[in-house]
Amino acid sequence: MKNQPLLYGIIGLLAGSLLTVLFVTNTVNTNNYGMMQMMGIRQGVNGSPLANNLDQHFIEQMIPHHEGAIEMAKLAQERSKRPEILTLAKAIIQSQSKEITQMQTWYKNWYGTEVPVNSTVGMGMGRGMMHGGMMGGQTSDIESLKNAANFDEAFLQEMIPHHQMAVMMAQMLLSGSNRSEMKQLGQDIIEAQESEIEQMRSWLTEWSL
Template structure:
């Protein structure tokens, strides 16, 4: 019962975070005709798509950084081969995506990606709900967890779910082939990983 409550609260927090992401990415005086979950009804302007791409990268890089940090800790602390294999895959795929997004950002916007100071990892959007997904709070919890694998799954599942929700909004707005391909890759890999983790959690802890 407590686990259901925990994941339920996480879902509410994710929804609030994604609403903030959406509002801050799109100029408020326009109706661009796409919804929270990714269905376009009208073409999206180049300016809006540009804003979405910029904001997505600024938020997804620290989000990926958090996943990589948790995965590296899993390689040290996990007692299960399945978790360590997953952690290795997360590190490899998300490190590559971080590098790609950094290069694109420099090419498209003429500067390096700003360091996260008020976003997901810096106590901004994520801390409004009291839950830093992949930030210091999650890392401290994982480092101290008596059952690391259980705590890891409880942190990484909603972390992946948030990424998928962000990707759905990106798909609804971006015009860049690179971002469309990135969205497809994230959706494919992280959907599969969520299914794996949920299955393990059910088998190991319920």
């Protein structure tokens, strides 16, 4: 019986690990459901997104989200003096403007109408949304960035979670879309914006912001 304490310790460790897995799984599922609700995506009988509905709502949400990033990037071109941020801003404007045009064309071809204007998404999908609920980021205002005393820090702190939200949306697209064009777009968004997130985080550390 002298091994009994060790046995109890192992059992306790396994139980703790199981609880952690259950907690993480529940959190992921909750976040996915919240993302689907935010994007207006219906669920099928088996709980999987309806692919056509997913494509449509992804475009409707991602276009204003891209427009928010472009608006911030244009502001960075006006206010930042760092060449690194100016280069990033130019890349964001070019790549995301191209993707907007691409999505608008697909939407017209697939659904026979222009993309509806959606004012609830865009600049607001930043820090507040990542930290305070799916729609909490609407309190983030472009005006606060315009008036930020330390613009570069404020820009990076806002753009990083903005990119993270785009990555989350693109990951959902990859898991539910049946269109090769949309899957490629999702992959492009993930690769480009994850790289930019890493870059921006390194600048925050390097510049002690």
